[in-house]
Amino acid sequence: MRVLIVGGGVMGTAIGCELAGPGLEVTVLERSIPGAEASTAAAGMLAPQLEAQAPGPMLELSMRSRGLYPAWVKALTADSGVEVGYLESGALQLAFTEAQAHELEATVAWQQAAGLRASFLVGDEARALEPNLSTELVAAALFPDDHQVDPRRLMQALTGAAARRGVRFHSGAVRGLLETQGAVTGVALEGGALTAELTIIAAGAWSSLLPGVGVDAAHLKPARGQMVELSLPAPPLKHVLKSGLGYVVPRADGHCICGTTVELVGFDKRVTAEGLASVLGAATRLCPALEDATVVSTWAGLRPWTEDGLPLLGRGPKPGLLVASGHYRNGILLAPITARLLGQLVRGDRPTVDLTPFSPGRFTSR
Numbered sequence: 001m002r003v004l005i006v007g008g009g010v011m012g013t014a015i016g017c018e019l020a021g022p023g024l025e026v027t028v029l030e031r032s033i034p035g036a037e038a039s040t041a042a043a044g045m046l047a048p049q050l051e052a053q054a055p056g057p058m059l060e061l062s063m064r065s066r067g068l069y070p071a072w073v074k075a076l077t078a079d080s081g082v083e084v085g086y087l088e089s090g091a092l093q094l095a096f097t098e099a100q101a102h103e104l105e106a107t108v109a110w111q112q113a114a115g116l117r118a119s120f121l122v123g124d125e126a127r128a129l130e131p132n133l134s135t136e137l138v139a140a141a142l143f144p145d146d147h148q149v150d151p152r153r154l155m156q157a158l159t160g161a162a163a164r165r166g167v168r169f170h171s172g173a174v175r176g177l178l179e180t181q182g183a184v185t186g187v188a189l190e191g192g193a194l195t196a197e198l199t200i201i202a203a204g205a206w207s208s209l210l211p212g213v214g215v216d217a218a219h220l221k222p223a224r225g226q227m228v229e230l231s232l233p234a235p236p237l238k239h240v241l242k243s244g245l246g247y248v249v250p251r252a253d254g255h256c257i258c259g260t261t262v263e264l265v266g267f268d269k270r271v272t273a274e275g276l277a278s279v280l281g282a283a284t285r286l287c288p289a290l291e292d293a294t295v296v297s298t299w300a301g302l303r304p305w306t307e308d309g310l311p312l313l314g315r316g317p318k319p320g321l322l323v324a325s326g327h328y329r330n331g332i333l334l335a336p337i338t339a340r341l342l343g344q345l346v347r348g349d350r351p352t353v354d355l356t357p358f359s360p361g362r363f364t365s366r
């Protein structure tokens with residue numbers, strides 16, 4: 001069977017890696033370089049507990065994916081020879097006011113009740129763990145099982161492993177879906193076509209621009225995230241830090257990836273003065289030692305925002321069409337579980353996660 005995956009980001013390439021093997025001829029179609037958009041713009045936080053607002057399907061999906069990470073990256077490294085910077089760093093959410101400290105206490109309480117490891121630390125306890133934290137800190141929540149990966153290296157490993165497993169990469173821009181007797185049978189390209197028995201749309205924020213996918217631009221939008229990479233001679237931190245929208249992801253080599261903004265400004269990847277000021281302001285507030293860091297680079301990525309914050313996973317509106325998009329702020333984290341679930345759907349197995357909350361048709365069928 002021929003399977004065509006539209007989009008060569010972390011999702012499309014991970015699905016390609018999962019599907020490659022006897023009986024399936026897999027092609028990943030990418031209009032640019034694999035991973036050139038949101039996938040390599042990401043910081044690589046593998047942090048469901050740091051991001052979670054409440055128990056629910058998103059937390060469950062994220063926890064399943066985090067659990068898959070160690071074995072998944074080990075296999076990718078074995079197949080590609082690329083080490084992906086998977087670091088079991090743990091994460092700290094920081095509170096700078098008493099009100100934020102109370103919120104953190106409540107978060108730790110519901111996460112502990114849900115059986116997750118989390119602890120509440122007063123400012124001095126957090127600083128004993130991370131001496132470079134701000135002295136303004138009131139309290140912190142420690143999530144020892146939230147970690148990180150380097151998305152740029154992960155993309156190299158994924159593309160290398162995919163090629164080694166027999167996935168073909170095709171360069172081209174999609175004009176529309178091909179249909180035969182009501183079923184999707186591939187895509188029309190500028191100057192050609194690719195046919196397949198199954199077409200999987202994994203084009204991130206661009207997925208809604210493809211007519212026939214059944215996801216309109218009101219429900220799936222690009223959400224710009226501005227980012228800054230800083231470097232110091234030695235890592236100033238061990239843990240991933242977060243407070244509000246601001247975060248710092250410390251790599252092992254002294255580089256720190258700092259984010260972010262969340263801006264619904266269309267397909268505009270500019271880095272703005274206001275965005276940079278906000279990202280740098282947050283990073284240096286979390287860790288004042290970063291004030292002396294060198295600015296290595298700045299960039300922005302377009303995450304696939306969905307109206308309810310949940311990804312779109314499952315069957316499209318026509319036979320022959322599957323969708324894996326809308327992962328918003330959690331694409332890197334959710335790649336292994338998405339690949340596994342899409343593999344189950346393609347093979348006709350029962351998905352090991354209930355996909356009802358993630359149905360790609362949920363907005364239009366309401």
Ligand code: GLY
Pocket residue numbers: 043045225259260303328329330
């Ligand atoms: N999850 C990180 C971000 O959205 O920037």
